[in-house]
Amino acid sequence: MKSVLYIFTFFIAFSMQAQSKYEEGMKKAFELWGQGKDSEASAMFERIAAAEKNNWLPNYYVALVNTTASFKTKDRAQVSALLDKAQKALDIEFDKQPLNSELLVLQALIYTGWVAFDPMTYAMKYSAQVTDLYDKAQKADPTNPRAVFGKAEYEMGGAKYFGSDTAPMCAEVKRSIDLFGKFKPETPFHPKWGLDRAIETLKDCKQ
Structure with missing residues (x-):
């Protein structure tokens, strides 16, 4: 009985620690984004996504950060790189949740980024x-x-x-x-x- 209780306690402690690392990472990524450090925020969200494969939010924010960044530049190569990166991150989660309302909104925003850059x-x-x-x-x-x-x-x-x-x-x-x-x-x-x-x-x- 003691061994079962020990294993259960260890599992709970491990889960809490993992959750804490996730929360810390997300907070740090949002902080970087708020400071206008788009590439650093994107990289942080990417690292979280690699560790949280069953959580759609980190890749969502990789896509959102890069999409919103694309509206700030008129350089074709930069816009293309940002929107391509956003699309790849979004595709990972879209394959899992094709009817997720927030992912659908973000896909529309990525396409809007292309239209805003070059309407013709x-x-x-x-x-x-x-x-x-x-x-x-x-x-x-x-x-x-x-x-x-x-x-x-x-x-x-x-x-x-x-x-x-x-x-x-x-x-x-x-x-x-x-x-x-x-x-x-x-x-x-x-x-x-x-x-x-x-x-x-x-x-x-x-x-």
Whole structure:
């Protein structure tokens, strides 16, 4: 009985230690990202992903860090490298969870990165896929505010370009803000970004 209890206690202690290392690593990676050290944050998330093969979040953040970084540059080689890295990380988790709403949103964001970089080349290729991905993300999780806001923001960009009415998109932005208010991430590390941008977008709607 004592040996069984010892093994159980050891297992619990080991699990707590592993969890602690995961939490420490994630916190450090977010800290680096917050300091604008995108490549260091990405590398940290990659190391965590290698150790946490059954956890989709580290690779999700590898993809998100590199995707958001791609919007900061107009250098073709750099954009291509960042978005390719993001896609490879996302593909690892997409193969396991093809109906994960957050992964669908991130795939749409990666395609948006290509469209934003070179609309003439990539808009025709990816625009329909972007809206379809956001639709799938909303269907997979109707409470996901990023799925609602992402689609509204993307369609608003097209409406402004063609001089169309943006009122329907603004209504969806408002709906996304309502969803952000109710959204409760599963853990401190689950996606919760987007509210600030949605609020700023709604201000533009009212101008």
